[in-house]
Amino acid sequence: MxxxxxxxxPQTIRxxxxxxYKGTYGRVTLVGGNRNFGGAILMASAAAVxxxxxxxxxITDASNQGSxxxxxxxxxxxDITAHESVTKLVSxxxxxxxxxxxxxxxxxxxxxxxxxxTVRPAQTLVIDGSAITLVAQEHLALPAxxxxxTPHQMEWQRLSGIxxxxxxxxxxxxxxxxxxxxxxxxxxxxxxxxxTGTYQNPLGTPAQATGGMGDTxxxxxxxxxxxxxxxxxxxxxxxxxxxAIAEELAQNQYVVLPHQIIDVLxxxxxxxxxx
Numbered sequence: 001m002x003x004x005x006x007x008x009x010p011q012t013i014r015x016x017x018x019x020x021y022k023g024t025y026g027r028v029t030l031v032g033g034n035r036n037f038g039g040a041i042l043m044a045s046a047a048a049v050x051x052x053x054x055x056x057x058x059i060t061d062a063s064n065q066g067s068x069x070x071x072x073x074x075x076x077x078x079d080i081t082a083h084e085s086v087t088k089l090v091s092x093x094x095x096x097x098x099x100x101x102x103x104x105x106x107x108x109x110x111x112x113x114x115x116x117x118t119v120r121p122a123q124t125l126v127i128d129g130s131a132i133t134l135v136a137q138e139h140l141a142l143p144a145x146x147x148x149x150t151p152h153q154m155e156w157q158r159l160s161g162i163x164x165x166x167x168x169x170x171x172x173x174x175x176x177x178x179x180x181x182x183x184x185x186x187x188x189x190x191x192x193x194x195x196t197g198t199y200q201n202p203l204g205t206p207a208q209a210t211g212g213m214g215d216t217x218x219x220x221x222x223x224x225x226x227x228x229x230x231x232x233x234x235x236x237x238x239x240x241x242x243x244a245i246a247e248e249l250a251q252n253q254y255v256v257l258p259h260q261i262i263d264v265l266x267x268x269x270x271x272x273x274x275x
Contacts, residue, residue, distance in 0.1 A: 001169055001191070001198045004240050009272035012228050012237035025054030026226025029093035030219065031080065031115055033060035033101040034108065040101030040129070040215040042071055043258050047219025049074045050265045053226045057089050080111055090118045097222040099131030100215040109134055119145050124225050126150065128218035132159055147181040148235055150218050156185055169198060182235055184221065186214060190239055194232040203243035207250035212258035217242045241268060
């Protein structure tokens with residue numbers, strides 16, 4: 001297992017070319033946030049915007065529209081129950097992130113099925129949170145598209161069948177290869193299983209142990225994938241950036257809040273871009 005270093009940042013985060021526009025930096029569509037968990041999709045959406053994605057659309061419960069526009073006027077909104085527009089917005093994205101705050105009820109399952117049936121090989125799919133649980137519980141067939149799962153250890157147990165205590169590198173790798181996906185296994189020292197290698201993130205702090213941290217990472221992964229050509233590097237750089245910012249903030253704070261990571265992200269990326 002290779003150890004991630006800060007070298008992944010300038011290797012991935014490019015200087016923006018002068019002749020560019022929002023389409024240059026990708027379209028991200030995020031799906032999630034039921035009536036009870038709107039904050040999750042808000043944080044994921046903000047992370048995608050603040051990481052530099054060119055165009056972000058948030059498909060969520062209508063009750064979250066006011067909060068979304070107040071917190072994040074840069075994102076477009078669509079009602080998760082408007083199935084035709086959902087299909088259209090998912091089809092038009094470069095990256096689709098599904099799961100933050102989605103829940104596990106019948107409506108959530110219907111939304112997840114719609115996304116899985118709509119995405120195509122030219123797109124990248126990021127599956128997070130309760131969407132992972134639904135894939136595992138319902139034994140859903142995964143589309144033949146580049147896919148990134150971002151589970152914590154219990155979600156990975158559900159998806160892989162490997163109990164937390166037995167989640168070794170070798171056992172995890174075998175299941176990842178069967179899934180034909182990238183897996184970001186979130187823990188004290190997050191492990192990233194890409195199609196070509198296995199990496200450990202040496203950074204992280206207990207100050208990150210607060211709600212919304214994983215939603216923020218999922219949005220960052222979506223934003224980085226939309227912009228940067230090498231998908232493996234994009235995932236690795238997003239994971240490393242998330243923890244590196246948190247460690248900096250934790251030097252002066254007992255707890256680091258997800259929205260603080262988001263707010264710092266554009267400055268952090270500027271400081272660590274390729275020169």
